[in-house]
Amino acid sequence: MSNQFVSFSKFVSEGSHYEIGTKLAHTLRNNPELMRINIQGDCMDSFLLKKKQILLDEFCPGVNEEIIGLSDSLKIPLGKLAVFADDVIEAGACSQFAALPSITSDGHTLIGRSYEFSTEDEMCLCVTRADGKPAHIGFSLLLFGRFDGINEHGLTVSMSSCEFGQRPFGEGLWFPFVLRSLLDNCSSVEDAIYLLKNMPIRSNVNLLIADTYGNATIAETASFGDDRKISFRNSEDFLVATNHYESNEMLPYDNNRRRHSVIRYNTIKDYFSKKKGSISVESIKTILEEKVPKGVCCPFYEDCLGTLHSMVFDTTEISVQVCFGAASPQKWEKISFNSPCENSKIQVPINNEFPQNPTTFWEHLNPGSMEQNRLHR
Incomplete structure (x- = not known):
């Protein structure tokens, strides 16, 4: 990996949580690697998805609105977003x-x-x-x-x-x-x-x-x-x-x-x-x-x-x-x-x-x- 160059993104957003989600969608459209990381091939079970949404609503109010804004803008089902499949990511x-x-x-x-x-x-x-x-x-x-x-x-x-x-x-x-x-x-x-x-x-x-x-x-x-x-x-x-x-x-x-x-x-x-x-x-x-x-x-x-x-x-x-x-x-x-x-x-x-x-x-x-x-x- 000697002398390899990697790309970092700086993302600045403001407005409602939904608006921030739509702006994130624009970022993903212009960044195939970021799209690959954050969009899953399989759709999560609807029951598990709902449980995760309830948890986010309680402790991270507003984040679900950001996720929905991104989903609506990209026309991708919520269940395909990696944010809900968080156990597949290595720390x-x-x-x-x-x-x-x-x-x-x-x-x-x-x-x-x-x-x-x-x-x-x-x-x-x-x-x-x-x-x-x-x-x-x-x-x-x-x-x-x-x-x-x-x-x-x-x-x-x-x-x-x-x-x-x-x-x-x-x-x-x-x-x-x-x-x-x-x-x-x-x-x-x-x-x-x-x-x-x-x-x-x-x-x-x-x-x-x-x-x-x-x-x-x-x-x-x-x-x-x-x-x-x-x-x-x-x-x-x-x-x-x-x-x-x-x-x-x-x-x-x-x-x-x-x-x-x-x-x-x-x-x-x-x-x-x-x-x-x-x-x-x-x-x-x-x-x-x-x-x-x-x-x-x-x-x-x-x-x-x-x-x-x-x-x-x-x-x-x-x-x-x-x-x-x-x-x-x-x-x-x-x-x-x-x-x-x-x-x-x-x-x-x-x-x-x-x-x-x-x-x-x-x-x-x-x-x-x-x-x-x-x-x-």
């Missing part, structure tokens, strides 16, 4: 971390986030201004869900998957719609925690949530039918999550911990421990730009661990910077909530590499604390 790997005001140089809350997967991905950044909802910026999954984002109130959310080798099952919301619900309905960490505790989550995922008031938490979730668990991690200085659980009460669900996840976790933790009091936006960018193990940028695209985008959120000033593809100093772009309603495409180079010691890098580790797993670095 990516990610690193995410929050530096709280006590350790940042300007007293702001700063969030760093990198998203890793293969180039078989949606790669669409959305600036969404839906009537009656706070505007938000984030990358989409299945068009209507979100991988990450910040809303105009400063509520910031991102995710890192723990689903490899242990897919969730049962009824409930998959993580893209959990994140979309938080962005559409919450303005604080307190709001988000309340909502999370009262929604049926069908995901094995770590959610990082922060707000403009200097609060942050990591919600670790596991969902196996009726066996659902959610645990919250808090800190006064920094928080880190990669692709395994860290809370002691979640260790029974931590059945697919990989060495590369522990390496990235420890790299971030060590960096913040040494830089307390001087963490800045540029500090956050540095760890996102450095390749693993010095940083968290990963070039392993053919192994589904390639960095597709990185983000730096400042929840205090309510801003976000984005880097498409592997993070580098020249490629950061500040994205505005007030971006003109113009869609665009961005071509970026992707250069694949392989780990120097693949057997060790991909090694499966036993559940345990970070201190125990330092022995395996």
Whole structure:
């Protein structure tokens, strides 16, 4: 995959939810790859479809109207849209971390986030201004869900998957719609925690949530039918999550911990421990730009661990910077909530590499604390 170029889309929309859906349909017409990802060959059973619509209406009001707008515009049955067949999509790997005001140089809350997967991905950044909802910026999954984002109130959310080798099952919301619900309905960490505790989550995922008031938490979730668990991690200085659980009460669900996840976790933790009091936006960018193990940028695209985008959120000033593809100093772009309603495409180079010691890098580790797993670095 050396010197390959991949295309990212930037989609800006406003108006009613139905209007946003019709504009998404226009985007799909002009993007065959996005059409391929989001339109299924088989039509979902009408009973299952209705159950999913009811769930979205309760926790993501307005999203069904967007879906109907797209369906009407494309003249494609609702049951053929991948948004309702969400269990067929593989989740990516990610690193995410929050530096709280006590350790940042300007007293702001700063969030760093990198998203890793293969180039078989949606790669669409959305600036969404839906009537009656706070505007938000984030990358989409299945068009209507979100991988990450910040809303105009400063509520910031991102995710890192723990689903490899242990897919969730049962009824409930998959993580893209959990994140979309938080962005559409919450303005604080307190709001988000309340909502999370009262929604049926069908995901094995770590959610990082922060707000403009200097609060942050990591919600670790596991969902196996009726066996659902959610645990919250808090800190006064920094928080880190990669692709395994860290809370002691979640260790029974931590059945697919990989060495590369522990390496990235420890790299971030060590960096913040040494830089307390001087963490800045540029500090956050540095760890996102450095390749693993010095940083968290990963070039392993053919192994589904390639960095597709990185983000730096400042929840205090309510801003976000984005880097498409592997993070580098020249490629950061500040994205505005007030971006003109113009869609665009961005071509970026992707250069694949392989780990120097693949057997060790991909090694499966036993559940345990970070201190125990330092022995395996």
